[in-house]
Amino acid sequence: MVKSKVEQLIIDALEAQALEKGADIVDVEVVGATKAPTVRVRIEGADGESLTLDEVTAHTSWVSDVVEGIDPVPGAYTLEVSSPGMARPLRRPQDFVRFCGEDCQLTTTSTEGRKKFGGRIAQADDHAATLELEDGSTMTFAYDEIKKCVLKPVYDFKGSKEGKN
Structure with missing residues (x-):
């Protein structure tokens, strides 16, 4: 993934401490205005489990200390620490392997033609991920060609009602 x-720098600093803190760094983004950007850190449990709001709050202290320690952006910034949510970003090869079979939206670094693709992760290894696109074709993307990839959440508003036909 291209970062x-x-x-x-922030990912490397956080990952150096995350395991001992019982956390996994899902993703880091620096977004917003240049003068006062937002640093978004998405975390989950070390074994990939979801964290409660209280657990995320508890992790915020050490995440803040690490980010402050490297002083990644000049001037003021806002730090947001959260769980990855339903539109979970995929950053590492193991993320693509873990979510093989799931739908995603992928943006490439391509400078020619199409840059955005939607489909199901059909296969993933240490070097690339293959998507089965919405039209049924497949494309393989090397990780260094992927700018951003997020899971496509599935919302089931109807739900199942037991005993109802």
């Missing part, structure tokens, strides 16, 4: 130098 900015600042984002990668």
Whole structure:
């Protein structure tokens, strides 16, 4: 995955402590205005389990200390620490392997033609992920060609009602 130098610096610093803190760094984004950006850190449990709001709050302290320690952006910034949510970003090869079979939206770094693709992760390994696109065709993307990839959440508003036909 392609990350900015600042984002990668933050990821590296956080990952150095995350395991001992019982957390996994899902993703880091630096977004917003240049003068006062937002640093978004998405975390989950070390074994990929979801965290409660109280657990995320508890992790915020050490995440803040690490980010402050490297002072990644000049001036003021806002730090947001949260769980990855339903539209979970995929950043590492193991994320693509873990969510094989799931639908996603992928943006490439391509400078020619189409940049956005939607489909199901059909296969993933240490070097690339293959998507079965919405039209039934497949495309393989090397991780260094992927700018961003997020799971496509599935909302079931109807739900199942037991005993009802």
